[in-house]
Amino acid sequence: MSDATLQGQAARPAAPHAERRIGSESPLVQVLLIAVSLAFLALFLLLPLVSVFVEAGARGWVAYREAVTEPDAVAAIRLTLLVAAIAVPFNLVVGVAAAWAIAKFEFRGKNLLVSLIDLPFSVSPVISGLVYVLLFGAQGYLGPWLKANDIEIIFALPGLVLATVFVTFPFVARELIPHMQALGSTDEEAALTLGASPWRVFFAITLPNVKWSLFYGVLLCNARAMGEFGAVAVVSGKIRGLTNTMPLHVEILYNEYMSAAAFAVASLLAGLALVTLALKSLLEWRYGDAIAAARHH
Amino acid sequence: MAGRAATSGWRQPSVLPGFGLSLGITLTALSLIVLIPLAALFVKAASAGPSEIWAIATSPRTLAALRLSFLGALFAASVNAVFGLILAWVLVRYRFPGRRLVDAAVDLPFALPTAVAGIALAAIYAPNGWIGSLLAPFDIKVAYTPLGVMVALIFIGLPFVVRMVQPVLEEAQGDIEEAAALLGASRLRTIFRVVLPPVLPALLSGFVLAFARAVGEYGSVIFIAGNVPMVSEIAPLLIVIKLEQFDYAGAAVIATMMLLLSFTLILLVNLIQARTRRKLGDV
Numbered sequence: 001m002s003d004a005t006l007q008g009q010a011a012r013p014a015a016p017h018a019e020r021r022i023g024s025e026s027p028l029v030q031v032l033l034i035a036v037s038l039a040f041l042a043l044f045l046l047l048p049l050v051s052v053f054v055e056a057g058a059r060g061w062v063a064y065r066e067a068v069t070e071p072d073a074v075a076a077i078r079l080t081l082l083v084a085a086i087a088v089p090f091n092l093v094v095g096v097a098a099a100w101a102i103a104k105f106e107f108r109g110k111n112l113l114v115s116l117i118d119l120p121f122s123v124s125p126v127i128s129g130l131v132y133v134l135l136f137g138a139q140g141y142l143g144p145w146l147k148a149n150d151i152e153i154i155f156a157l158p159g160l161v162l163a164t165v166f167v168t169f170p171f172v173a174r175e176l177i178p179h180m181q182a183l184g185s186t187d188e189e190a191a192l193t194l195g196a197s198p199w200r201v202f203f204a205i206t207l208p209n210v211k212w213s214l215f216y217g218v219l220l221c222n223a224r225a226m227g228e229f230g231a232v233a234v235v236s237g238k239i240r241g242l243t244n245t246m247p248l249h250v251e252i253l254y255n256e257y258m259s260a261a262a263f264a265v266a267s268l269l270a271g272l273a274l275v276t277l278a279l280k281s282l283l284e285w286r287y288g289d290a291i292a293a294a295r296h297h
Numbered sequence: 298m299a300g301r302a303a304t305s306g307w308r309q310p311s312v313l314p315g316f317g318l319s320l321g322i323t324l325t326a327l328s329l330i331v332l333i334p335l336a337a338l339f340v341k342a343a344s345a346g347p348s349e350i351w352a353i354a355t356s357p358r359t360l361a362a363l364r365l366s367f368l369g370a371l372f373a374a375s376v377n378a379v380f381g382l383i384l385a386w387v388l389v390r391y392r393f394p395g396r397r398l399v400d401a402a403v404d405l406p407f408a409l410p411t412a413v414a415g416i417a418l419a420a421i422y423a424p425n426g427w428i429g430s431l432l433a434p435f436d437i438k439v440a441y442t443p444l445g446v447m448v449a450l451i452f453i454g455l456p457f458v459v460r461m462v463q464p465v466l467e468e469a470q471g472d473i474e475e476a477a478a479l480l481g482a483s484r485l486r487t488i489f490r491v492v493l494p495p496v497l498p499a500l501l502s503g504f505v506l507a508f509a510r511a512v513g514e515y516g517s518v519i520f521i522a523g524n525v526p527m528v529s530e531i532a533p534l535l536i537v538i539k540l541e542q543f544d545y546a547g548a549a550v551i552a553t554m555m556l557l558l559s560f561t562l563i564l565l566v567n568l569i570q571a572r573t574r575r576k577l578g579d580v
Contacts, residue, residue, distance in 0.1 A: 025484060030391050037387045038399070040380050044452050045405050047427065048417035055420055090326075097322035105316050107308030113323070119331055121506075122559060124513025126533035127552045130540065131334035134341045139545055141337060165330055189312055198314035220407065227410025229516035234537060247412040247516070254416050254520065263420075266413040273408035280408075281401040 052270045055263035067253075067264035075241040076249035076265070082157070083232075083245060084225040087164040091221055095172025096214070100206075102173075103180030104188070114177070120169045128166040129234025132159055155237030160245065163231035168221045175217030179210050212287040216280065223276040227269055338556075341549035353550045358526055359535065362551075365443060366532040367558065370511035373450030377507045378500060381458025388459070389466040403459050406452055411516025418449055419520040441523030446531060449517040454507030461503035465496050498570050505566045512559050 025033070056064060067073060098117055102110060120128065134140050136153040146153060153159045187209065191201045207214070229247040236243045238252060246269055253262035308316070342350065353359060388400050406414065422429045422439040429440055439445050469492065477487040515533040522529045532555050539548035 024390075033383055034387050034391055034393055037380070037384045040384070041399060041402060043428075044448075044455060045402055047421055048414055048452070049405065049409070051417045051421050051427065052413060055417075094322060094326040097319040097326075100315060101319040101323055104313050105308060105311055105320075107316075107320075109307075113327075116327060116331070117323075119335075122509040122513075122563060123335070124515065124533045124536075124552070124555060126515050126536050127338070127513065127556065130536060130548055130552055131338045133540060134545060134549060135334055135337045137545070139543065162330070166334070169327075169330060185311075185313055192312060192314075202315070223408050227408075227413070229410060229412040229415075230513075230533065233515075234540060247410050250412050250416065251520075259416075259420075262416060266410075266416060269410045269413045273405065273410065273413075276408040277401055277404055280404065281397075285397075 049270060052263055052266050055259065056267035058263070059260040063260055064264045064267075067261035068268060072240050072244065073249060073265055076244045076246045077268070079157075079160070079244065080226050080246040083160050083164050084222055086161045087168060087225050088218060088222050090165055091168050091172050092214075092218055094169075095176060095217060095221075098173040099176035099180050099210075100202075102177050104185055117173050118170050120166055123166075125167055125228065125230030126234055129163045129231040131166075132162050132235055154235050155239065155243055157243070159235035160232050160243065163235045164225050164228055167228055167231050168224045171221035171224065172214070172217035175213045175220070176210055179213040180206070183209055212283060216283050219276055219279055219283075223273065226272060338549055338552055341545060342553040345546040345550055349546065350550050353547050354554055358530070359532075359551055359554075361527045362530050362532040362535040363554065363558070365446060365530065366512055366555070367562075369443065369446050369450055369531070370454075370508050370514075373447055373454055373511045374504050374508040376447075376451050377454045377458050378504045381455065381503060381507075382462055382496075382500060385459045385462040385466055389463060404456050406455050411453065411514070412520075414452055415449065415517040415520035418445075418452060418517065422448060422521060440521050441525075441529065443522075443529050445521035445523065446518055446529060449521050450511040450514060453514050453517050454511050457506040457510065458500065458503030461499045461506070462496055465499040469495055498574050501566055501570045501573070505563055509559060509563060512555065 068077075098113075102114060133154055135142055136146060136159065137143055138147070138154070140154070153162070187205050188201050191205050192198075196204070227247060228245075229251070232245055233248060233251070236245065236248055238244055238248050240252070244252065246265060250262050250266045250269070253259075253265065345353070384403065388396065388403075419426075419440055421427050422432075422445060424430065424433050424438070424440070426440070429438075432439060437444075439448055473491055474487055477491045478484070482490070513533055515531070515537075518531055519534055522531060522534075524530050524534055532551060536548045536551050536555075539545075539551065
């Protein structure tokens, strides 16, 4: 098996000169491994994705259009866009600030800070919502004070935004930190020496240097923000037309056995996922080197 | 502010500006959004008192839910480790039509909202669904059983291992394999003794990420799980149920147990990983 002739037609070896390479699998093994991989992906990824669109169209075009244009659905779409429009820019600013502090300076406790920024990734989305209910809910620590001052957080927009910010907190910083660390600070130092103001250094040098990994982080952050379910489910109260985001609307329709309508709204979210994937792949293919640093950590 | 920090010795001096501002923004946001709310969770859980905490923590329903979430996540992460490694290997080493498309598709679980994945998986694996109807004659039920939970958790954790292992395999395309083969090692032996050991730390990292994600997963699971208490009820769902019953303390205690358990496990694997890295002479 060790000196495979490697003339397989279905599966050709990776590098051009690899045909001379002694160590590689026989064509049969290669085809087998590729088949196993594709079968696994088809079963777990492709089938669910296709089924969303098939089920969405099960009742025909008219029913589909009705499902995505009825007032509750439109309100859900609006709310989802609004929440993302607040949460993503917030995390963008904080992520850039965190990356600047972490990538450009050496200070004690830096590793701890990086771990804490990543923390939301290891917290269940449900717990991410729960913590805000415990703080701001009617029986929460600040509940009575909020009620006295007529401020609504839980079962209202601020709660949805807070929960979304929590679950998407690490995305931007995570992509930016390794990239900014790989680039170093010599460009910035040179500009400063030449008399550029700090903000000019940031906007004219740092930002253009990292723009693709920044866009990459924002893309992932946005996809998660618009699709988040567990965290917003806990803080939303699911009031139709008021605090229902698209994923929550999908859940309600599905639980009411309005399957076609549920899948119709779900197909919009699946479309968003496909656009996200397409943009992400495009970024990786065209600016792979720039983002590579981020993928290696 | 920055000047004082520079002289106090906890950071190295730098000519770059904005340390105080950027660190200030970061720490403020981190505290307000993540740390203080999480602290409130622990305070709430502790306020329940020892006997009540013990009662909630050891109730059969809590234990069953935690067992399902943690064992399910371990199982799903293991499946992902095996197939993720094969997938990464195929994507890095072989050329076949549609490879780039497959590479892009691996990230679908990151991009697809969990609720959408949940209803899609439930529809496919339901007894009248595309796969469910194929399994029904063999009396295999996936949807509305613990098996359904596994399917959802495998789906959600799929990209982690592939994405961690892929770059390491790309770098490993070296001459050592050739040397091993020339020295007479069989292909299998070369793979297990030469190719895979350097990949192990990345494989473990991917495993941990997939596990951490799966333990807390909610959206993709609840639709396919059937949510029968003691059987197919995951821990995050039990937290939601406690909240809906206004049992804040109960929810907080279960949430705290989940966090402590998964942090301990993650820490453990990180320690193993650090040891593996040292053994391999890597930094």
